[in-house]
Amino acid sequence: MEYSQPNERLKDKSKCANFRAQLKMCLLQTDCCKVHKITPRECLLSKHESVPEQCYILKNTFFECKRSIIDARRRFRGPKQ
Known part of the structure; x- marks a missing residue:
C-alpha cells in the first residue's frame, strides 16, 4: 500500500487491517464510487462493471484473513499449503 506521507501508518493495528485498507482504496478509485456516488459495499454486492477483478481478489483475501x-x-x- 502506498501512502502520501512518509512514515504514514494505519491507525487500525488489527491483523487484517492492511487487506481492509487495500480493498477500500481499490473500491474508492472505481467509477462506481467516484461517478455514480455508490458506497463501496454496494459496488461489491451489485457487481458493478467498473469494479476490477483485483478488488474481488482483495475481498476474498480479506475474508480469508478474517x-x-x-x-x-x-x-x-x-494455513493450507
Whole structure:
C-alpha cells in the first residue's frame, strides 16, 4: 500500500487491517464510487462493471484473513499449503 506521507501508518493495528485498507482504496478509485456516488459495499454486492477483478481478489483475501482469526483448527494447524 502506498501512502502520501512518509512514515504514514494505519491507525487500525488489527491483523487484517492492511487487506481492509487495500480493498477500500481499490473500491474508492472505481467509477462506481467516484461517478455514480455508490458506497463501496454496494459496488461489491451489485457487481458493478467498473469494479476490477483485483478488488474481488482483495475481498476474498480479506475474508480469508478474517476467517483465519476465528477458525480454531486453522490457528493450530496453520494455513493450507
